[in-house]
Amino acid sequence: MGPDDDRGLRAEGEQLKPPHSNSRSSPRMWIRRVLIVLMTMFLVAPPAVAEDTVGLVDPAAGLWQLRDGNGKITGFFYGNPGDFPMMGDWDCDGVDTPGLYRQSDGFVYLRNSNTQGAANIRFFFGNPGDIPLAGDFDGDGCDTVSIYRAPEARIYVINALGANDGGLGSADLSYVFGNPGDKPFVGDFDANGEDTVGLHRESTGFVYFRNSHTQGNANAQFFFGDPGDRLMAGDWGVIDGTDTPAVFRPSNTTFYFRHTNSQGNADSQFGWGSPEWLPVAGSFGALPGTGPGSGCPVFPANSIWNARVDALPVHTRSAQYVARIGATANVHADLGSGVWPPGSTSPIGIPYVTVGATQPDVPIHFTSWPGESDPGPYPVPANAPIEGGPASSGDRHVIVVDRDDCVLYEMFYAFPNGDGSWNAANGARYDLRSNSLRPAGWTSADAAGLPIYAGLVRYDEVVSGTIRHAIRFTAPETQSAYVWPARHEASSNTDPTYPPMGQRFRLKASFDTSGMSWQSKVIADAMKTYGIILADNGSPWYISGAPDERWDNDVLHELDVIEGSNFEAVDVSSLMADPNSGRVAG
Ligand SMILES: [Ca+2]
Ligand SMILES: [Ca+2]
Ligand SMILES: [Ca+2]
Ligand SMILES: [Ca+2]
Numbered sequence: 318m319g320p321d322d323d324r325g326l327r328a329e330g331e332q333l334k335p336p337h338s339n340s341r342s343s344p345r346m347w348i349r350r351v352l353i354v355l356m357t358m359f360l361v362a363p364p365a366v367a368e369d370t371v372g373l374v375d376p377a378a379g380l381w382q383l384r385d386g387n388g389k390i391t392g393f394f395y396g397n398p399g400d401f402p403m404m405g406d407w408d409c410d411g412v413d414t415p416g417l418y419r420q421s422d423g424f425v426y427l428r429n430s431n432t433q434g435a436a437n438i439r440f441f442f443g444n445p446g447d448i449p450l451a452g453d454f455d456g457d458g459c460d461t462v463s464i465y466r467a468p469e470a471r472i473y474v475i476n477a478l479g480a481n482d483g484g485l486g487s488a489d490l491s492y493v494f495g496n497p498g499d500k501p502f503v504g505d506f507d508a509n510g511e512d513t514v515g516l517h518r519e520s521t522g523f524v525y526f527r528n529s530h531t532q533g534n535a536n537a538q539f540f541f542g543d544p545g546d547r548l549m550a551g552d553w554g555v556i557d558g559t560d561t562p563a564v565f566r567p568s569n570t571t572f573y574f575r576h577t578n579s580q581g582n583a584d585s586q587f588g589w590g591s592p593e594w595l596p597v598a599g600s601f602g603a604l605p606g607t608g609p610g611s612g613c614p615v616f617p618a619n620s621i622w623n624a625r626v627d628a629l630p631v632h633t634r635s636a637q638y639v640a641r642i643g644a645t646a647n648v649h650a651d652l653g654s655g656v657w658p659p660g661s662t663s664p665i666g667i668p669y670v671t672v673g674a675t676q677p678d679v680p681i682h683f684t685s686w687p688g689e690s691d692p693g694p695y696p697v698p699a700n701a702p703i704e705g706g707p708a709s710s711g712d713r714h715v716i717v718v719d720r721d722d723c724v725l726y727e728m729f730y731a732f733p734n735g736d737g738s739w740n741a742a743n744g745a746r747y748d749l750r751s752n753s754l755r756p757a758g759w760t761s762a763d764a765a766g767l768p769i770y771a772g773l774v775r776y777d778e779v780v781s782g783t784i785r786h787a788i789r790f791t792a793p794e795t796q797s798a799y800v801w802p803a804r805h806e807a808s809s810n811t812d813p814t815y816p817p818m819g820q821r822f823r824l825k826a827s828f829d830t831s832g833m834s835w836q837s838k839v840i841a842d843a844m845k846t847y848g849i850i851l852a853d854n855g856s857p858w859y860i861s862g863a864p865d866e867r868w869d870n871d872v873l874h875e876l877d878v879i880e881g882s883n884f885e886a887v888d889v890s891s892l893m894a895d896p897n898s899g900r901v902a903g
Contacts, residue, residue: 375782396417399420406600408429449463562578665864769852825885
């Protein structure tokens with residue numbers, strides 16, 4: 318090309334240069350030409366390689382749960398029960414977002430962000446029974462929705478989205494691949510920037526794929542997965558632009574990943590989800606709630622708070638403890654939306670507020686137990702929510718999470734002062750990244766000497782599909798004793814048949830949660846896996862959570878069917894590595 322034939326690549330607004338006096342290129346022009354060639358290469362090269370991760374969609378609830386590379390899960394609702402989910406980059410910005418096919422009205426609904434909200438575009442799709450395939454079939458950086466028509470084993474490749482409220486465009490090409498009944502999936506199996514179609518044939522256990530949109534034999538085939546597995550492809554394990562297969566196995570709710578397109582065992586795996594959930598895969602971008610500054614752990618992963626107790630032995634006094642709390646007393650979820658009683662200013666549950674490093678520290682005046690309090694100042698906003706509301710005469714817990722420093726502050730019986738300071742009966746400070754416990758014998762904002770926040774049921778974790786920690790609960794009368802990890806007791810009753818502070822219980826594995834609505838089922842399942850921890854004197858089997866306007870109070874009442882006899886006390890002593898640390902042994 319001639320020295321000035323590059324006008325088509327000129328940046329907008331750039332001044333045209335005067336023509337050169339001779340046809341020979343100057344060194345500067347050579348540099349310019351090399352740059353242009355490089356730019357052109359980048360323009361036609363595949364988009365930047367990005368790690369793919371997986372998500373799960375609960376089709377009964379329309380709940381999407383996307384997992385980032387660190388294992389953090391963000392959940393949101395999109396679509397209706399029964400919708401068929403997929404992920405794609407519909408607006409070509411590099412981020413995969415939800416799409417769904419609703420067979421009842423024949424429409425595909427696409428959304429351009431990983432948040433709850435309405436569809437950005439919708440169009441009529443194919444014939445009843447067609448399977449949508451999301452991918453970038455022409456390598457232009459934009460995902461579109463193609464069709465796999467199972468009875469014909471024919472793929473219709475469509476490289477444009479349908480017009481909003483219109484139909485899907487006509488196919489750019491079509492070809493036969495596989496046998497009727499094969500399960501299609503989409504990926505870029507040869508890293509050329511263009512997605513093609515693979516098939517999982519359950520009868521043989523083989524995965525087949527082609528690297529072009531032409532009829533012919535598979536370019537690769539290898540054994541992977543079991544019948545009933547749900548297959549997908551993505552760039553995981555080895556992030557090199559090559560998509561490789563993974564399965565979600567409903568029978569044991571485990572993802573298995575292959576890092577190369579060759580036969581062999583899974584290279585990585587993890588357990589997650591529920592058998593009826595459907596997997597999706599993609600590059601989800603920065604998910605809400607997982608970005609820098611909001612990703613504090615709630616104590617380390619090896620904290621006793623975050624330890625499963627479903628396989629630990631039943632405590633020898635289990636039956637006595639359960640009887641003392643109330644074998645026929647019903648569970649109550651002490652959390653919800655709105656206020657209680659009606660017309661009051663009292664939200665349901667124990668609220669907390671999250672602050673950043675810019676929140677000013679204010680003096681805290683301890684009015685009852687200064688000797689068992691961590692001294693202020695604490696970064697408590699003047700309008701921090703108070704348990705029971707501003708007028709409460711109850712416990713008046715105030716909880717503040719500093720998301721930048723990952724420090725938790727909790728106060729009991731707290732009142733704001735006009736000068737910005739607070740009075741509180743006592744207060745405690747916790748490093749959320751540490752397994753340190755309070756000094757033995759010290760109280761905290763809770764009677765057991767434990768942090769409250771760690772045991773709260775929070776809406777964001779329920780919407781993620783799993784609660785991964787013990788839940789705080791109360792009992793009418795406790796023993797004058799505490800067990801690890803508790804640090805404090807609040808009783809004069811020395812009868813050993815009463816449960817001590819810190820005692821862990823779990824919902825029995827035999828309790829059937831399958832008929833519960835999802836908000837309650839997530840909580841009940843957590844009570845089986847992570848259990849509940851006795852933290853205060855109060856109403857029997859009252860479990861604690863944070864108020865949130867998205868709670869469905871009617872659904873939370875489904876938990877009322879659980880009664881004391883459905884629980885058993887758990888002996889966690891085998892997990893104790895050091896009585897003065899929350900770290901679990903091993
Ligand atoms: Ca996008
Ligand atoms: Ca495309
Ligand atoms: Ca390809
Ligand atoms: Ca790869």
